[in-house]
Amino acid sequence: MRCSVIFPGARGGLDDPRMNPTADSAPSLRTLPCGRMLVCAASEDARLPRVRAYYDAVKSSGWSGQVEWFESEGKEHAFFVDEHGCREAVALMERVAGFIAGH
Numbered sequence: 001m002r003c004s005v006i007f008p009g010a011r012g013g014l015d016d017p018r019m020n021p022t023a024d025s026a027p028s029l030r031t032l033p034c035g036r037m038l039v040c041a042a043s044e045d046a047r048l049p050r051v052r053a054y055y056d057a058v059k060s061s062g063w064s065g066q067v068e069w070f071e072s073e074g075k076e077h078a079f080f081v082d083e084h085g086c087r088e089a090v091a092l093m094e095r096v097a098g099f100i101a102g103h
Contacts, residue, residue, distance in 0.1 A: 020050070022057045029061035037067045038099040040092060042075040070095045 010016035017026035037058065041051040058067045072079065072088040080089035 022054055029058050030063050032058070032061075032063050032065060035065045036099070037065060038070060038096065039067060040070045040072070040096070042072045042077055042079055044075055045077040047077060068099065 007016060007018055010019065012023065012025070014020055015023045015025075017023045020026065021029065039051060039055040039058070041048050045051070052069075055067060055069050070092065072092050075083075075088050079086075080092055083089050
């Protein structure tokens with residue numbers, strides 16, 4: 001499993017707070033140090049439920065910042081690497097660039 005390579009000392013596997021910021025032992029999302037956040041996912045990514053849970057947890061945490069959701073329909077995890085010219089990848093990159101630019 002990749003998590004054992006990335007975090008060899010991880011307790012709880014995928015529920016280690018370094019991999020799962022919604023884990024019971026993770027710090028409160030209410031204290032996130034940024035003011036804006038863009039959470040992106042692909043609709044066919046096996047990780048989608050976990051990413052959506054993170055977005056929902058941030059929204060309901062009482063955090064004073066602004067969180068936005070962007071979902072690429074019909075695509076799998078990291079699709080933009082191999083399909084960088086497809087319509088969905090271009091839309092994703094435009095959304096990320098717009099977010100960084102403050103739009």
